[in-house]
Amino acid sequence: MSAVVENHDHHDDHHGPKKGIMRWLTTTNHKDIGTLYLWFSFAAFLLGGAFAMGIRAELFEPGLQLMDPIRYNQLVTMHGLIMIFGGVMPAFVGLANWLIPLQIGAPDMAMPRMNNLSFWLLPTAFGILLSTAFMEGGMPGFGWTFYAPLSTNYPNVAYFVFAIHIMGASSIMGSINVVVTIMNMRAPGMTLMKMPLFVWSWLITAYLLIAVMPVLAGAVTMLLMDAYFGTSFFDAAGGGDPVLFQHVFWFFGHPEVYIMILPAFGITSHIISTFSRKPLFGHSSMVYAMVSIAVLSFVVWAHHMFTVGMPLVAELFFMWATMLIAIPTGVKVFNWCATIFKGSITYETPMLFAIAFVVLFTIGGFSGLMLAITPADFQYHDTYFVVAHFHYVLVPGAVFSIMAAVYYWLPKWTGNMYDEKMGKLHFWLSFIGVNITFFPQHFVGLAGMPRRYADYALQFAEWNAVSSVGAFLFGLSQLLFLYIVVKTVFAGKKATPQVWDGADGLEWTVDSPAPYHTFDVPPKING
Amino acid sequence: MKNKLWALILYPISLFISADWLDVNMPVGVTDISKEVFGLHMAIFLVVVAIGVIVFGFLFWSMWKYRRSNNKTPAKFTENHTLEILWTLIPTLILVAMAVPASITLKKIYDHEAEEGGIDIQVVGWQWKWQYKYLDEQVGNKPLSFFSNLTTPPDQYEFNRVEKTESYLLEVDEPVVIPVDTPVRFLITSNDVIHSWYMSDFAVKQDAIPGFINVAKTKVNVPGIYRGNCTELCGERHAYMPIVVKAVTQEEYEMWLQEKRDLAEQIAYLTEKEWTSEELLATGEEIYETRCAACHQANGSGIAGFYPALVGSDVVMNDKAKQIEILMEGIRGSQMQSFAEQLNEVEMASVITFTRLSWGNDRSGDGEVVIPKDIVEYKEANL
Numbered sequence: 001m002s003a004v005v006e007n008h009d010h011h012d013d014h015h016g017p018k019k020g021i022m023r024w025l026t027t028t029n030h031k032d033i034g035t036l037y038l039w040f041s042f043a044a045f046l047l048g049g050a051f052a053m054g055i056r057a058e059l060f061e062p063g064l065q066l067m068d069p070i071r072y073n074q075l076v077t078m079h080g081l082i083m084i085f086g087g088v089m090p091a092f093v094g095l096a097n098w099l100i101p102l103q104i105g106a107p108d109m110a111m112p113r114m115n116n117l118s119f120w121l122l123p124t125a126f127g128i129l130l131s132t133a134f135m136e137g138g139m140p141g142f143g144w145t146f147y148a149p150l151s152t153n154y155p156n157v158a159y160f161v162f163a164i165h166i167m168g169a170s171s172i173m174g175s176i177n178v179v180v181t182i183m184n185m186r187a188p189g190m191t192l193m194k195m196p197l198f199v200w201s202w203l204i205t206a207y208l209l210i211a212v213m214p215v216l217a218g219a220v221t222m223l224l225m226d227a228y229f230g231t232s233f234f235d236a237a238g239g240g241d242p243v244l245f246q247h248v249f250w251f252f253g254h255p256e257v258y259i260m261i262l263p264a265f266g267i268t269s270h271i272i273s274t275f276s277r278k279p280l281f282g283h284s285s286m287v288y289a290m291v292s293i294a295v296l297s298f299v300v301w302a303h304h305m306f307t308v309g310m311p312l313v314a315e316l317f318f319m320w321a322t323m324l325i326a327i328p329t330g331v332k333v334f335n336w337c338a339t340i341f342k343g344s345i346t347y348e349t350p351m352l353f354a355i356a357f358v359v360l361f362t363i364g365g366f367s368g369l370m371l372a373i374t375p376a377d378f379q380y381h382d383t384y385f386v387v388a389h390f391h392y393v394l395v396p397g398a399v400f401s402i403m404a405a406v407y408y409w410l411p412k413w414t415g416n417m418y419d420e421k422m423g424k425l426h427f428w429l430s431f432i433g434v435n436i437t438f439f440p441q442h443f444v445g446l447a448g449m450p451r452r453y454a455d456y457a458l459q460f461a462e463w464n465a466v467s468s469v470g471a472f473l474f475g476l477s478q479l480l481f482l483y484i485v486v487k488t489v490f491a492g493k494k495a496t497p498q499v500w501d502g503a504d505g506l507e508w509t510v511d512s513p514a515p516y517h518t519f520d521v522p523p524k525i526n527g
Numbered sequence: 528m529k530n531k532l533w534a535l536i537l538y539p540i541s542l543f544i545s546a547d548w549l550d551v552n553m554p555v556g557v558t559d560i561s562k563e564v565f566g567l568h569m570a571i572f573l574v575v576v577a578i579g580v581i582v583f584g585f586l587f588w589s590m591w592k593y594r595r596s597n598n599k600t601p602a603k604f605t606e607n608h609t610l611e612i613l614w615t616l617i618p619t620l621i622l623v624a625m626a627v628p629a630s631i632t633l634k635k636i637y638d639h640e641a642e643e644g645g646i647d648i649q650v651v652g653w654q655w656k657w658q659y660k661y662l663d664e665q666v667g668n669k670p671l672s673f674f675s676n677l678t679t680p681p682d683q684y685e686f687n688r689v690e691k692t693e694s695y696l697l698e699v700d701e702p703v704v705i706p707v708d709t710p711v712r713f714l715i716t717s718n719d720v721i722h723s724w725y726m727s728d729f730a731v732k733q734d735a736i737p738g739f740i741n742v743a744k745t746k747v748n749v750p751g752i753y754r755g756n757c758t759e760l761c762g763e764r765h766a767y768m769p770i771v772v773k774a775v776t777q778e779e780y781e782m783w784l785q786e787k788r789d790l791a792e793q794i795a796y797l798t799e800k801e802w803t804s805e806e807l808l809a810t811g812e813e814i815y816e817t818r819c820a821a822c823h824q825a826n827g828s829g830i831a832g833f834y835p836a837l838v839g840s841d842v843v844m845n846d847k848a849k850q851i852e853i854l855m856e857g858i859r860g861s862q863m864q865s866f867a868e869q870l871n872e873v874e875m876a877s878v879i880t881f882t883r884l885s886w887g888n889d890r891s892g893d894g895e896v897v898i899p900k901d902i903v904e905y906k907e908a909n910l
Contacts, residue, residue, distance in 0.1 A: 062695060063687040069763045070833065137832030143760045149737065150720040150762060153860060155832050236738025237859075242721060243736060276593075278601040285611060307723060308734045309741035312637040316630055323622045327615060334614045337582065341589045342602035355590070359583060366575035373625065375560075375632045376568045378732045379553050382723060382758040443551035448727040450758040453766040455684055457754075458695050459550055469538070 016516055025120075028112035029516065030097045035413070036119050037094030038406075042482070044086030044126070045399075049475050051079040056437075056471040059464050064455055072454035073141035078129075080144030084260065085167050086126055088394065091402045092263040093118075093174050096202045098413065100178060102507035102514060103196045105187030105523045110180040118173040125166035132156040143452060145253070148234035148245040152226045161220045168213040175206035175213075182206075187506070189525030193284055196505050200287050201266030204294045208255045208262075211298075216252040219245065243308050250301035258297045261393060262290055264361075264401030265332060268354045270505070271408050272336050275351035276343025277502035281335045289328040289335075296325050306377045315374050322372040326365070333362055348500075349423030353404030356396055356431050364392030367442065382452075385445025391438045395474075396431075403430070406485065411499045415513030416492030422484045429477035436470025554727050557749040557774075561730035563632050571625055578621075636730075639742040645710035648703065652715075652722030652735035652757070654862055655764035655821070658869075659703045662714075664784055666791045671784070674869050675699040676817055677767045684767075697754040700817075702771035706780040707750050713743045719864060723759035726770060734759055747774040762862070763833075764821055798872045798899045804880060807896060811881025814874050819882075822862065827886045834862070837882050844892020850879055851897065851905050867906075872899040 017023045017032065027033060054075045058066050067075070097115070101108055109115045132139045137155025140146070151157055182203050186195070195203075222245075225231040232238025234245045265286070273280045280286065302310060302318040310318075336358050345351070367389040371377050380386060403426075411417050440463040445451075449460045456464065495512040510518045555565045592598070641647065649660040653674070661671040678698045682688045692698075705711045715724050717735040724743070725732040733741040747753075755770040775783070816825065822834040829836035842849045854875060857865035866875060879897040883889065 062691060063683070064685050065687065069766065070830070073760070073763065073765075135832075141763075147721055147760070150760065153720075153862065236736075240738075242738065276601060277595075279603065279605050281604075282606050282611065285606070307732050308736065309739060312634065315633060315637075319629065319633070320626055323626055326622060327618050330618045331611070331615060333582065337586050337589065338607075338610070340586065341593065342598070342604070343589075343593050344595050344598050344601040345590060345593050346595045355586075358586070362579070362582070366579060369575060370568070370571050373567055373571050373629045375564045375629055375636055375730070376571065378636070379564060379568065379727060379730055381732055382725075446553045447550050448554070448725075448756070450725065450756045450766075452760045453756075455696060455766045457697050458691060458693065463551075 026116070028108075028116050030101050030109045030112070030115065031413075031514065031516065033109075033115050033119050034094045034097030034099075037090045037097060037122075040119070040122060041087050041089075041091035041094060041402075042485075044082050044090065046478065046482075048079050048082035048087055049478060051075045051082065052471060053475050055079060056468040058454060059456070060468040061465060062456055062458055062461055067454075069454040070138070070141055073143075073452070074139040076452055077140050077143055077146075081129065081140075082126075083394075084144065084256075085164075086122070088260045088398050088402070089171065090122060092202075092205070092260070092398075093171075095198075095263065095267070095402070095405055095409075096174075096178055099409065099507060100181055100199055100202060101185070102412075102510065102518060103199050103505055104182065104185060104190060105506050105519045105525075106181060106185035107517060107519050109177050110185055111177050114173050115177055118170045118177065121166050121170035121173075125163045125170065128159055128166070129163035132159045135159075145249060146220075146223065147249075148223060148226065148242055149236075151223060152234060154227075157227050158224060161224045164220045165217055168217045171209050172213050175209040178202055178206040179210070187519070187522040187525055193287070194525065196266075197269040197280070197283065197286055198263065198266035201262045201264075201290055204290050205259050205262045208259050208294055208297065212252040212255045212259075215248060216256075219248045219252065222248070243305070246305050246308060247302065250304045251298075253304065254301040255294075255297040257390075257393075258293060260398050261361075262294065264357065264398050265290060267401045267405045267408075268336065268357050269339075270503075271350045271354040271404055272339050272358075274408075274500050274502040274504070275348060275354075276340050276345050278339060278343040279504075281338035282331075285331060286335055289331040292328040293325060296321065296328070300325065303372060303377075306374050307381050319372055319374045323369065326369050326372075329365055333358060333365075348407075348420060349418070349427055350404045350408035352424065352427045352431075353400045353407065356427070357400045357404065360396035360400070360434070361393055364389055364394075364397055367392065379448075380445065382450055383445040384441040384449045384451055387451050388438050388441035388445055391441070395438065396434050400430070400434075403481065408500075409507070410485065410488055411495035412507060412510075412512050412514055414489050414492070415495055415511075416488050416490075417495050417499075418484055418488040418492060422480065422487075426477060426480045426484060429480065430474060433470050433474030433477055437467050437474055438470075440464075440466045440470075556728045556730055557747050557751070557753070558729050558745050559748070560632070560636055560745070561728060563635070564730040567629055567632060570628070574621060574625065639712070639744055641712060642710040645712060645744075646705070647712045647714060648705070649740075650703075650713050650715045650724055650735065652717040652719075652724070652761070652768075653864060653869075654719050654762050655757075655768040656869075657699075657703075657722075657724070657757075657768060657770060658718075664787075666788050667795075671787055672868065673701050673787075675701050675703065675771065677769060678817075679767075681820075694754065696766065697756075697769045697771065699769060699771045702752070702773040704773045704775060704780060704783050705747065706777045707747050707774050709777070710744060710746050713745070715741045715743060719862070720761050721759045722757045722761045722768070724755070724770060725758040726753060726755035726772060728753045728755075729772075732758060747772075750774050750776060767821075794871050794873065798903060800899075802873075802876070802898050804884065804896045807877040807880040807898070808884055809877075810873065811877035811879070812885075814870065814878040815881050818866070818869070819878065827882065827888075838886045838888065839891065840888075843882050844888050847879075847883070847893075847895050847897060847901075850883075851875075851901060854879060855902075855905060855909070872902040872906075875899075875902045 058072055135156055140160045142151040142154050182199060222233040226233050226235060232240035234240045234242050269280050300322045303322045371380050407423055444460045444463045449456055497511050498508050553565055553568050555562055647662040649662055651658040657675045664671040678700050679696050683691050715733045715735045717737045722735040724735055729745045731743045731745055733743045751774055753772045757768045823829050823837050827837040837843050855867045857863050876897045876899045
């Protein structure tokens with residue numbers, strides 16, 4: 001799509017950012033808030049990663065060496081919670097804040113003050129969650145899925161519930177902001193089907209968030225009532241139903257999985273098209289595929305629960321419905337391949353991450369298809385095969401797409417080009433590390449190693465050692481990422497407004513770095 | 528320095544080479560169903576590998592062929608309806624071809640009906656052990672029932688002081704014994720939180736959920752010892768409640784049942800006998816180590832915030848009746864479970880006596896012992 005930026009002689013009555021810490025506490029600027037979200041998520045990524053290092057260090061060999069199982073369960077739980085609610089989700093919200101206004105030609109998000117509030121709720125929530133580390137009884141240790149009735153009798157569960165409530169409020173506000181912005185503030189001429197795919201992916205994601213976050217809130221509230229107010233929603237002895245918890249949780253949980261991957265689809269589509277110097281093969285079929293995936297995500301939740309003893313007809317329904325998701329997902333992968341076909345391709349760091357995303361996410365999709373086969377799932381369920389599956393879609397899936405996005409848009413954000421050699425080194429270390437970590441987990445999973453085990457039988461020892469070595473490699477490589485980003489913020493070759501010669505979209509029509517205020521006058525969309 | 532770097536690079540490679548490649552796939556198992564499940568697993572695996580080879584092959588070839596240095600001018604085409612219909616339709620057909628046989632196998636797995644000559648075993652998950660109740664076999668006036676506890680010593684898993692043995696973390700004091708070529712129904716439930724009964728060789732994984740009874744029917748074809756795990760996070764010692772199934776011939780099964788009945792008579796005799804506090808202490812210490820020490824710790828100090836200390840506890844020192852009640856009934860809403868079914872009268876009396884006479888509790892408290900008859904009286908008064 002091409003655009004004409006009209007240069008009006010508008011007198012600049014805007015103020016620049018405030019000075020010092022108050023700029024960040026009180027900012028209502030979508031770029032500042034995007035930056036806050038991105039740094040927050042990077043901090044969470046390092047903290048959650050440190051917890052993962054603890055897990056892998058303990059699992060390096062059989063026997064308990066570093067911690068007791070209580071501590072181990074806490075690390076597993078907090079690793080999951082921090083990576084999902086603190087790492088991946090805020091990273092995508094940060095990208096949304098930076099990019100949605102720039103990509104649709106809007107001056108800011110529709111509700112800037114609420115935007116500020118949604119960000120600052122996040123550190124509050126994580127402060128509450130992490131404060132349990134210093135209390136008697138310690139951090140939650142019931143898994144990020146907090147299945148009742150294990151969680152209802154756990155110490156400090158109220159802090160966990162409160163933290164989840166606040167995170168949910170933050171997510172809902174953020175999503176409403178995204179929806180309102182996209183629906184009302186697009187530049188004249190930008191019809192829905194002309195919207196860039198990242199914006200589309202976020203529009204769908206925002207609706208998913210608005211639909212399921214209240215369900216999560218319901219689940220934790222019932223949990224709180226059971227734990228402290230004598231109700232028996234999930235307590236069989238009081239007439240309750242422990243399986244109800246899982247239905248409610250996964251009705252949130254499965255759409256949540258797609259909340260963490262849909263924006264990645266949008267990002268990948270932009271990057272592959274840019275570096276292939278070729279328009280995306282099927283813009284509208286990508287949109288329809290994302291909408292289908294989002295709709296299907298509401299009717300497949302119980303594939304996480306094939307072993308709870310559901311009736312045959314339910315098992316069959318959820319198996320068939322789950323397999324259906326492979327069709328729109330296939331459409332997306334084929335689309336990316338067809339975009340690359342007959343392009344004129346270069347392999348800068350964002351493109352490397354984007355292609356690794358396509359390949360490794362698809363491998364995660366393949367194991368997902370295997371998991372959908374219910375009889376085989378009776379073998380795979382809750383083993384390391386599942387761990388390998390969801391890490392393949394989340395780490396070289398969602399996380400790689402976030403890294404690709406950072407490298408791709410960093411010159412637009414900072415005005416400086418990142419160091420290409422260092423970027424490629426970071427890519428290859430991450431790529432090798434992630435595969436050494438997670439591929440062997442397929443093996444131990446098939447051989448029967450259950451997940452969330454602090455200790456394991458001797459037959460799994462070799463592959464766990466391999467996995468741990470890979471995890472340390474992957475973990476340490478991320479410090480390189482931090483170094484590259486910090487270096488780019490302060491120095492580097494000056495970036496042009498266009499940055500990438502094959503890039504297309506409104507964000508490339510403004511200066512690099514993007515001025516504090518952009519599109520005060522909406523651009524006109526041609527064609 | 529350089530040598531160290533090489534060692535760092537070569538170490539993971541050497542691990543890859545030395546690892547046991549036969550151990551990396553799903554076991555075929557020893558039941559008809561497990562073989563069918565293995566077939567489904569391999570079929571879907573080969574299908575996705577084939578799709579992967581084609582799609583990634585095309586992707587990598589395009590990436591090579593159309594690199595910028597080889598192709599300066601990109602094509603500009605978009606959309607091709609024939610192609611798009613094909614890449615929607617073909618995957619759909621492949622999926623249906625996979626889902627149909629999977630549905631057929633699933634229907635077989637869901638045949639839960641009792642069969643002529645079959646046996647029913649109730650499986651109860653407890654934190655952190657399994658209980659097995661043979662519903663058709665009477666011992667005395669109750670169904671045959673026992674608990675299956677981990678026997679790997681803490682010296683192996685916690686302190687790493689002695690070498691780990693082959694069945695490390697996969698060994699129990701009493702395996703569940705079943706006859707081969709006989710339909711066995713496992714009726715699975717839980718006493719506290721959710722557990723999951725996973726026996727890979729039978730392709731069985733069923734959650735043990737309080738308030739529900741899930742059925743897993745199996746017929747084992749080959750005698751042998753099979754080992755499995757709990758696969759639903761159930762708290763601290765989730766990794767320490769293995770499952771061991773011993774599949775034996777029909778004759779051996781009958782013999783085992785007879786042994787169980789004889790043992791029950793012996794225990795009844797022991798309950799009547801006069802016990803000295805030394806005898807009780809010795810038995811009690813053993814029981815304490817396997818059943819209590821995981822939570823209350825070997826020195827009785829507990830874990831702050833999770834498990835109360837027994838050292839200096841008022842109940843343990845001064846309130847014999849209350850202590851018997853706690854062990855018999857458990858404490859609702861806490862992880863303290865009822866041991867009424869887990870320990871017989873002798874074991875129960877000895878372990879209570881052990882806690883009352885150890886760690887200085889006898890000096891600070893009343894130092895009274897509990898004898899098996901106290902337990903018998905409690906049971907008579909409360910049933």
